[in-house]
Amino acid sequence: MHTRAMAVVWLIIVVGGALWLLLRIASGPVIDADLLSLLPRAAQAPAVQAAADKVISAQERRLLLVVSAVEESAARKAAQSTYEALAEGGLFDRLELRSDLARFEGLGRFYFPHRFQLLSEDARRLLLSGDEKAFERHLLLRYLSPLGSPGSSLIEADPLLLLPDFLSSLRAAQPSKIRLKEGFLTVQDEDGFHVLIVGVLAASPFSVANQEALGARLREARAHVAQQNPKASLMVAGVFPYAAAGTEAARREISIVGSGSLLGILLLFLAVFRSLRPFLMAGLAIASGCLAGFVSCFAIFGEVHLLTLVFGASLVGISVDYAFHYFCAALDKENSDAGSVLGEIFPGITLGLLTSIIGFSGILLGSFPGLREMAVFSSFGLVAAWLSVVLLFPLLRQEAAARPSRALSWASTCARLWSRSAGATAFAGCGIVVLILAAGAFNLTPLNDFRLLQAHDRVVQAEEQRVRALLGQAPARQFFLVAGADAADLLENEEALTTALSPLLENGEVTGYTALSRFVPSPARQQVNRALIRGLLSGESSPFDLLEDQLGLPESLRTSYEDAFAATAAQPPLMLADWLASPVSASLRELWLDGRGGVFSAVMLTGRTESAVLREIAEKLPAVHLIDRVGELSGIFSTYRDQALWLTLASYIVVAVVLALRYGLKGACSVMAVPLTAGLVAFGALGYLSEPISLFNVMALLLILGIGVDYAIFFREAGAVKASTLLAVALSALTTLLAFGLLSVSATMAVHSFGLTLLIGIAAAFLLAPIGALLIAPQRKAHLDGAVT
Amino acid sequence: MGQLVKAVLVVLFMISGSCRAAAPDDQPFETIQGQLDRRAVLRADFHQERHLEILKRPLQSSGTMLLLRDEGVLWRVTEPYEVTYLIRADEILEWEGGNGPRRVGMTAVPAFRLMTEMFLAALGGNLSSLRENFSAETLPAETGWRVRLLPAVETLAQVIASLEVAGDSYVREVLLKEVRGDSMSFTFSNLDADPAGPDEAERSYFAH
Incomplete structure (x- = not known):
């Protein structure tokens, strides 16, 4: 009861x-489905962490669509219909096909009142170095350049061309293959024309609901593009396709592993019972x-x-x-x-x-x-x-x-075989096998990076690479997070960072960066800029002398320029808040983060950047933090692999102690011999298979301990190699092998490693499990026989 | 202030709309295209004059150019200063006083890019690529041909009054007139009938 x-x-x-x-x-x-949520958080201040998370989630939501066709008009038409199909339904926060021209026009209007406080980085460096001759030579070259030389109205407004110089420095300095043609961002290559659609998702790319909705919409769009024009195609790049492919793979694997092992178990049950x-x-x-x-x-x-x-x-x-x-x-x-x-x-x-x-x-x-x-x-x-x-x-x-059952009689036959060959023979045989396989462990190579967690999807990868190649841009995986007490402080900290970055720009390690302080210099720097311009005007030889002598610039322009300069003496600096409120900052606002206890900004990099070099920079500047989640991963993975190894060792010892309490020292040794040997065999075999070793293999080792000990215990408790125990262990080993065998076909490296290690380890544990019944003391055996109540 | 806004627009001008001229006259394009020698290498001396309303004197420069089709133009100014440019569709590099290459900033501006392309097209005798944005009329010419191109799209028309191109089997003259009265002209001479390919020094520029 x-x-x-x-x-x-x-x-x-x-x-x-x-x-x-x-x-x-x-x-x-x-x-x-977000892989990064599986990982430990790096040890950073919570405010920095929160700000970095915000930047990362904004970056993750970016999606780049490329519509390609042989004819430019066909590409535009297909892009237009794709844009219309995707814009509906609130899947995107922002989706842009045609670039807003007002933004270009607004730029000059926005900066003009502050033109005496703004200098391009090149001009600033020239003036700071005091090399006025070099500055003048550059100015003359601008007037004489074969293309893009200034027109009369520009010269009239800004004869020193300082503002146009500043404005052009805002645009990316690196060559980009993207051209703005009739408002369409277009890339042309030997295959035809590629029109860009830039999107920001409304929800996280890892949201499964979002993946379903957007995934279906993208499939439709692809089909529609191909249907309209067989030579047109749609390509997608960003975090989203990877995330969606990962979910897709995981789903497939869950159903394969789940239903496969269920089916296997059903068949086993029907066959045996x-x-x-x-x-x-x-x-x-x-x-x-x-x-x-x-x-x-x-x-x-x-x-x-x-x-x-x-x-x-x-x-x-x-x-x-x-x-x-x-x-x-x-x-x-x-x-x-x-x-x-x-x-x-x-x-x-x-x-x-x-x-x-x-x-x-x-x-x-x-x-x-x-x-x-x-x-x-x-x-x-x-x-x-x-x-x-x-x-x-x-x-x-x-x-x-x-x-x-016939199965039971087969099991008895096997059990008798084991009993006969038990003892010394078994130990000797095991010893040889273990020695041979353990040698494979010398061939183990570590793998500790993001590839472990990413489902390998060739289609997604190929498309991403094609798009990157088309655009000729390589955004770095790292970025800097800059902190400040207020906007002015933040901009100054950013300027310290960009100064430290300039040698990297020169030697090409960084091909470019986007920072707020490029668009709005700190108030302090604006003051310096103004002082530099004043120095230029009041110096011994003004650049106006040169322009008047050599180019015939009318003297009236000098007077009006100097008057305008004097009239703006009391003007406040250009404020970051004004810039953020203006349409000119549209796509850059997400770099600015107003957090608790201070403000933050992100400085994004492009190029093949080395973390070590960037970290050195960040370490010298207290307000600057390097955020490199992907890079941190390898550190995390190797740290945790070592931690897991120690934990596994400790678990083995604890289990051995528990077993010793019940079976005595000798008994515990024979039971423990099973998982220990199975683990060695598994790692040795992995070495022979040239499988990379990561945290996930070590975790499998822990499970081999749990399961291998189980098998040995069942034999030990049975007191001998009994047919019913052998059958039970055989059946459970078969189902476990089925489940983990199926895991080992996973597209995700981590799951594959885990499954394969277990597959080998459990197979070994099953074959070795009867060792657990060895070394039983006679009185203990008698006790066991009578203890069935 | 309005002046500068407009001025910046001048630089940012040619973000062209898609409308073509109602009845584009493709005939001049076809005729000229037929006459032009389209070889892979072109060498010539150039003289550039920029007439600015606001300046008392025109800005002048001259030197030599080497055009490698599909690669770009090496533009070597010898007067009044020695400076070398490599002009490609998507970038302009500058070598000056032993320094360089320096990327000339304006290349990221879409309109300037279109300007560069126009320049390369006119120089390389690839006039048909201009038909998208211009309508053409043939002008009388003593030798060879002379054609006047008029912007067929609104945004171009705000800035460019006309573009005149003249030549025989090569383009010999380009004259760009702006709406506000400024103008720019290129004349090419000593066009080499059988130009040598780039030498090692010239190659090294293109290698950047």
Whole structure:
């Protein structure tokens, strides 16, 4: 009655959990697909962190669409229809096909009142160096240049050409293949014409709902473009296609792994037990396990990451183990009642659960959010599966299980083989195999970067590369975040940074940067600029002398220029706030961040930049932080791999201690020999396969410990290599192999590594598991035989 | 202030609208195109004159040019200063006083880009590429041909009054008249009938 009451309570909990889960799913997004959210946060001040997050999320939302066709008019037409199809429905915050001409016209109007406070970087450097001769030579060259020389009205307004010089310095200095033709951003190459559409998504590219909506819209647009004109095409570049492809791959893998292992299990059950009832009961154990995994993740983390689901799907293969042991024991003891079947396997599966949870706690102690989620999912899932077997199975199975199975007699044959060859032979054989395979471990190569988490999608990658090649731009993966007490302070800090960057620009390590201070110099710099212009006008030889002598500039222009200069003496500097409020700053406003406790701005770079060089710059400037999430990853991955190795070692020791308490030192050694050897074999084999080693292989090592120890324990608890135990272990190994074997085909490197390591390790653990039954002391064996109650 | 805004617009001018002239007269383009020698290399001496309303004297410069079709023009000014430019469709590089190359800033401005393209097209005798933005009328000429191009699009017409091109099997003269009265002319002489390819020093410019 006592167990019956507990069973009812457990059933109520399961049903309650299922209802809660349904409500939770109905109430909002539950699946997170952002890979970076799996990763630990870098150690930076929270305000800097928050500002960097804002910049990154703004960058991630950018989407570049390129519509190509042989004829320019066809490309424009296709771009127009693509633009119209995408602009509807609020998927984009901003979507631009035709560039706004007013912005160009507004530029001169906006800056003109402040023209005596603004100097291009080149002009400023020349004047600062005091080389007035060089300045004058440059000025003359501007007048005489074969193309783009100033017209009369420009000369009349600004004979020294300082403002046009400043304005042109605002545009990117690097050559770009993009041309503005009749308002269309166009690139021309040997294949034809490519028209650009620039978009900013309304939602995160990692939002699964957004991926579905926009993904469908993009597919339609592609089809429409191709249908209108067979030679036209649409290409997309940005974070979005990668994120969508990642979700797509994860979905595919979840369904392959989930349904593949379910199908495998169903077939195994039917083949071995020749009845549907055990399968349905096992299904209950699996379902309660997955349910508990979901509920615990939602309760603790608020949502479940897609990668957790991929790993979680493989839990199916582990949670069915307890059910296998139950039914195999029942097969063996045909006439006994349900209670005694449970009694026989209870110590084994309980110890198995305990060691698995020790393994997962190891992961929990680590501070890698993604893996913590997986550990929580798996631990709670296993506990629930165990509870279902222990509490519900005896109630559900009233009569003896299926008829004697042929599988059991095969298992007996195998078991006899093992018994005969046991002992010294087994150890010797294992020793040789281990030695051979362990040698492969010398061939291990580490892999610690973003590629681990990115689903490899050739189509997406090829399109991205094509677009980048077309545009001839290479945005750097790093950027600087500059802090300031207020706008003026911020701009000064930015100027310190851009000064430090200039040698990198000269040697080509950085090909360009976008910084607010280029558009609005700090008030201090504006003052310096004004002083430099004053020096130019009041110096011994004014550039006007030269213009008048050599080019015939009328003297009246000198007077009016000097008058205008004097009239603006009391003028306040150009303020950042005014610029931000003006339409001229449209696409650049996202660089500015008004945070709590200060203001921030992002300085974006282009070029193939080296983090080490940039970090050196950031370290010298207290207000400047280098943000390099992708670069940080490799550091994070290698740190956590080492941490995970230590955790694995500690877990092995804890498990060994627990085992020693029950089996004595010798027994613990024989049980531990199984996962240890399996782990060595797995890593050795990876070495031979030239698989790169990362954190995820080490995490698999931890699971090999949990599962391998389980197998050995089952044999140990059985006291010998019994047919029913062998069958149960064989069945659970088969399902686990199926699940992880399927994981190893994943397009995501991390999932693949994890699956492949487990595939090899579990296969080895299964073959070696009977070692666990060795070295049993006779009195202990007698005790075991009598302890089935 | 309005003056400068307009002035900046002059530089930013040719962001052309898409409307073509109602009935484009392609005949002159076709005729001239037929006469032009389109070889891969062209060498000539040039003389450039810029007449600005506001200046008392015209701005003059002269030197030699080397055109490599599909690559760009090496524009070597010898008078009044020695300065070398490499003009490509998407950038202009400048070498001066042993320094360089320096990227001339204006290249990022769309209108200036169009200007550069026009220049390269006219120089390279690729007049048909101009038909998109201009209508043409043939003028009487003593030898060869002379054609007057009138902007066919609104934004161009705000700045350019006319573009005159004259020549025989080469373009020999280009005259650009602006709406506000400024003008610019290029005359080419000593056109080499069988020009040598770029030497090593010239190659090194193009290599940038």
